[in-house]
Amino acid sequence: MKIHKRLIILMKQFNFLPKLFNSWKDEYQEDVRYGLKGRTLIEKKSKFQKITVFESKRYGKALLLDDCWMTAEKQEKQYHECLVHPALCSSEELNNILIIGGGDGGTARECLKYKELKKLKLIEIDELVIEMSKRYLSEIGCNCWLDPRLDVQSEDGISWVQKAEENSFDAIIIDGSDPKGPAKGLFNKKFFQNCRRILKSNGVFAAQTESPEAFEKTHIESVKVIREVFGKADPLYGNVPIYPSGWWSWTFASIGKRRYLYPINSRAEQISKTCQFWSPRWQKGSFDSIPAHIERKLKS
Ligand code: SPD
Numbered sequence: 001m002k003i004h005k006r007l008i009i010l011m012k013q014f015n016f017l018p019k020l021f022n023s024w025k026d027e028y029q030e031d032v033r034y035g036l037k038g039r040t041l042i043e044k045k046s047k048f049q050k051i052t053v054f055e056s057k058r059y060g061k062a063l064l065l066d067d068c069w070m071t072a073e074k075q076e077k078q079y080h081e082c083l084v085h086p087a088l089c090s091s092e093e094l095n096n097i098l099i100i101g102g103g104d105g106g107t108a109r110e111c112l113k114y115k116e117l118k119k120l121k122l123i124e125i126d127e128l129v130i131e132m133s134k135r136y137l138s139e140i141g142c143n144c145w146l147d148p149r150l151d152v153q154s155e156d157g158i159s160w161v162q163k164a165e166e167n168s169f170d171a172i173i174i175d176g177s178d179p180k181g182p183a184k185g186l187f188n189k190k191f192f193q194n195c196r197r198i199l200k201s202n203g204v205f206a207a208q209t210e211s212p213e214a215f216e217k218t219h220i221e222s223v224k225v226i227r228e229v230f231g232k233a234d235p236l237y238g239n240v241p242i243y244p245s246g247w248w249s250w251t252f253a254s255i256g257k258r259r260y261l262y263p264i265n266s267r268a269e270q271i272s273k274t275c276q277f278w279s280p281r282w283q284k285g286s287f288d289s290i291p292a293h294i295e296r297k298l299k300s
Contacts, residue, residue: 025054027068029214029244034069036062036242041136046128048182053136059242061137063104065129065177069242073139076106081278082238082286083175083206083250084110085271088117089263089280090254091171092202095119098164100157100186102175103129105141111173112147113274114267120150125182127154158185161194168198174207179218187222192229196255204260205253209235212294214244220297223251227298232258237289238277261287 026035038056045051052064060073071079084107088094094117099107103124111120124130130152133141144150153160157176172195176186185191186207199205209222212235219235227233230253240248252260263280272279 025052025056025064027064027244032214032244034242034244036069036072038062042132044128044132046126048126051126051128051132053132060139062242063129063133063137066181068178070177071104071106071137071140072242073137075241076104076140077276078238079208079240079243079248080106080110081275082236083107083173083208085268085275085278086236086250086252086260086263086283087171087173087204087206088114089267089271090259090261091204092259093170093200096169097121098169098172098198099123100161100172100174100176101125101183102173104133104137105130105144107173107175108144108147108150109140109142112144112149113271117149120147122150122152123155123157123160124152125154125156130154156182158188158191161191161198164194164198166197167200170200170203172199172203172205174205176208178210178215187218187225189225189229192226196229196253199255201255202259203254205230205233206260207251209249209251211243211245211247212237212249212291213247216294219249220294223249223298226251226253229253230255232256234258234260234287235290235294236283236286237291238286 024035024037026033036056041053041055043052049066054062056062059075062072063070094114097120099122108122176183179187210219212219223235233251233253235249235251237249239246268280
């Protein structure tokens with residue numbers, strides 16, 4: 001009998017095969033775990049973090065950074081559409097857009113749906129996240145990597161915004177991971193101040209601001225500091241089932257008026273046809289779905 005056949009028989013005998021394909025991958029946060037069943041496809045260590053691609057039964061291929069869920073093929077739209085469209089549908093112009101983070105390509109893909117967008121810069125600290133996403137998660141970035149409007153740089157977004165020219169972006173989108181490791185500084189006042197400095201006065205700022213349930217303190221502090229820096233800012237609430245508590249938030253800010261509340265009709269009509277979740281109606285309800293206790297805490 002061939003050696004590999006013998007190996008399979010042995011694996012079956014010792015019940016090893018189901019374990020290989022049916023193992024659980026969990027993110028642990030404060031005495032709760034958030035898990036999916038499936039198998040690990042590849043795991044690598046970069047200069048910054050552990051990067052895992054996991055093939056889950058329920059949500060397709062998923063990306064984890066340092067054992068925290070970042071995205072998954074069958075639920076990434078819930079996250080990327082909600083982060084991008086309130087900002088891009090309402091910024092007066094779309095000549096020059098900046099993404100900090102977003103190495104899986106989902107945010108870039110949503111931005112590139114806008115025909116009038118001229119230049120899109122993506123600053124991702126970890127080159128290996130981009131490389132592995134292109135290779136294993138091509139359903140998320142799709143063709144964004146080939147679009148001539150996209151310029152990708154592997155650099156630390158925090159020091160990059162420090163050096164960027166003032167008043168130069170129509171929209172800035174922060175698609176980082178949780179506030180630890182390389183993403184910690186993406187939640188600092190100094191970082192937000194630099195974002196405001198490089199945002200045009202008729203532009204819109206957007207950032208992922210964690211869960212109002214699993215990370216309540218971080219969520220409230222982030223919204224407060226963004227509000228303090230920009231003058232106007234509001235959190236939007238939605239669901240991303242693989243993230244802790246499944247309940248997530250994005251915060252939008254602008255200078256002068258709350259322009260992110262008013263999607264421009266002509267753009268919104270086109271874009272919402274391409275979306276699974278985002279629409280002007282969904283957006284309106286989701287800005288209004290602020291829990292009463294969070295609203296009180298934001299005022300205090
Ligand atoms: N807890 C997960 C927070 C992740 C936010 N960013 C995800 C990157 C998706 N493009």
